[in-house]
Amino acid sequence: MSHAPLLEVENLGKRFGGVQAVLGLSFSVRPGEILGVIGPNGSGKTTTFNLITGFYRPDHGRVRFAGEDITGQKPHEICARGICRTFQIAKPFRDLTVFRNVLMGALLRHPNPTAAAVRVEELLRLVGLEGRAHTEAGSLTTIDQRRLEVARALGTEPRLLLLDETMAGLTPTEMGEAIRLIGRLRDRGLTVVVVEHVMRAVMSLSDRIIVLDQGTKIAEGQPKEISSDPRVIQAYLGAEYRHA
Amino acid sequence: MKAALSPENYVPAAILLFLMVLPHLLPNPFYIHILVMMAIFVVLGQAWNLIGGYGGQLSLGHAAFFGTGAYVSTLLVNWYGLSPWITLWLGGLCALLLSWPIGIICFRLQGPYFAIATIGLAETLRLLVLHFREITNGAQGLTVPFKGNAPWLLQFESKFPYYYIALLLAVASVLVTRRMEQARLGHYLVAIGQNQDAAEALGINSSRAKARALALSAFITGVAGVFYAQYTYVIHPDSVFGLGLSVQIALVAIVGGVGTILGPAIGAVIMESFIQSTQVVFAGQYPGLELMVYGGLLVAVILWRPRGVFPWVARLYGWVLSRLPALGAATP
């Protein structure tokens, strides 16, 4: 593990009115790994994504990507640098076909629509949506909307992909498919950060996990270490695993 | 053996041919005048549609760009004797330069700011033109001295040449729309209209895309303004910078169907026929009545036909095509 980190987050902080959403958060992502980010609801996972991808401007702290400071840049600039994200609540272009949705992502690196269209075909096959190319995105099922978001994001040819609760609301079978898909992405050389509420998925998927609680990092390590860490169990796992 | 000529190809060609001979079938120049005005509004509606329809950014001040084209050109023609064939481009360029800062300022923001800022821009220009009388001749407006038949000065005694130039501009504005729709910019504008956050997350610079659409729109509107000044020979601040013109430009696009390739053109034909026929019927006896009717029409379209008449026309066109045979079919 001698690689320089691809993404470095340093002492990040963001406050909304009276709520400290993220405070003094630091972590890094190594090239080629899958990093899981877990934590109870409201622990600051999605806010962290929004801070990294420029949707929110941090009150303090730095975000560095591939050695360059990207703090405070606009979402489209950050995407152009090679970080792409999906949304917790999928945001498809509802009235457009699946094909055209993915085309919007592919146009970033292939400005000519005809050239971009070739990429779109590949991406639809990769996520398993090739049969739905001409369906309106708004009429897709939940899992297909998630697939669409991933395909669209991959269209921008990111080096780092941020997936925000991609597993939420999926059946166990669907979840298995999603995990396999993310594995395939990593095999293609992509670095992935997954924010998840669903524990089982993260445990089997991630190389490394960080745990957030109330906007700060309370633990970091291999999935095995995390599942036995008493702080984590107290903050988060306890309740979930008792029911499981 | 020649390939079959399908209705998709020969019907547009036939329509174009019809438009070419149309002025020769009309009994007097007044009707040609109506056609020229119609064509100017086709250009204006198409231009507005680039930013208002595809860009989803409502301009209520397109007269600013139209008037800029008209005034810049007329001043250059009068001062330096420049040919309008050159000022046609310069007028468009000035309109474009004017639009750029407005785009930069407003497209960072989401809300009604752009609509209000564009009204403000057009009103400011109108007031400034009224104020600086020494240059602009104030409320009296400017005239282009008539030199008789002078093609180099874009002046003709007959209305036919104006008609063909206007037709050319109108067809060009439709082709520009089609080109933009198929290019990356057109796709991006549609994406932004659907969901701006998702578009930004995919690397789409939404404010730049809108600013580009506005620049293109302003350029075309400015060119139309130059042509209008050359065609009518006289321009006034109230007629070329007025709020009434801005609303009418937008109305043409809305009645026709925003965000469609041909909607505004169809809207222009409908609205101009309507305007000209009411002018004939009422002969200006009842001031306000016409505009009252247009305003009412606007309200009615928003309430009952928010997508304009284009879907109807498109369906009708499709039906006609399906009924027509292929020509010169290579049947054995």
Added chain:
Amino acid sequence: MDFTTFLQGLLTGLLMSGIYALVAIGLTLIFGVVRIVNFAQGEFVMLGMYATYWLWKLWGIDPYLSLLITMPLLFLFGVLVQHFLFRPILQAPDLAQIFMTVGLSVVLMNAALFFFTADFRSVKTVYSEWTLRVGGITLPVPRLFAFAGALLLAGLLALFLLRTDVGKALRAVAQDREVSMLLGINPDRMYLLAVGLGAALSGAAGGLIVPFFYVFPTVGVIFVLIAFVVVILGTLGSIEGALLASLIVGVAESLGILFAGADLGLVVVFAILVATLVFKPSGLRGQA
């Protein structure tokens, strides 16, 4: 330019700002509650002016007294507008909403032109020419009355919004539509109330200026443009912001007229708009 002239300009602008505030409050109230940007707000002013004019012309009713008639009339008109024109497009895209109000504005303006002609009309009352002289400064009494009347109405509105249950419900809807519904507030009725109040206040502004301002069909355009600048400068939806901003805009316009020329007052107002959009688009009361 001597100091007295400057002071005169300053005070003239200050007095006019009360009227701008009233129009802007109507606009921002409708925006805050119903979320519709009403380009026909100026026509509410115009209707208030014509109503006042005709009440005076036909029956000799004093302009200030006729507020008691014109305000309820305009309220009713606002309610009808909300019910028949705004309600069907509440969920429609911005484009449709703005165009609905623009269409309404065009209809009303030209209806006035059609029925009342383009003539500039004015109301002559005994106090029309009264002035108050303080030092070298001349203050026309009707303008003082208009300012006082505007402040009084704005104060009454504030009391209504802060102290009454209905007023609190209205603010709740402006704050959060869903939550207010959970509290048992019927948003549709609050929308009717908001547009009614917005129209009545703008109509009152029209009535208050009739003693010193010409009445003509397109008079509303001036007021709606100024009101837009005021509500953006004062932050969309904020009534306190509109009050403060109207003061700035009124004085700036008046000084603009003084220094740049009578026909450039509005240009100064638009310069304020551009400056706001560049430096603080969220307005004086906005965050960040």
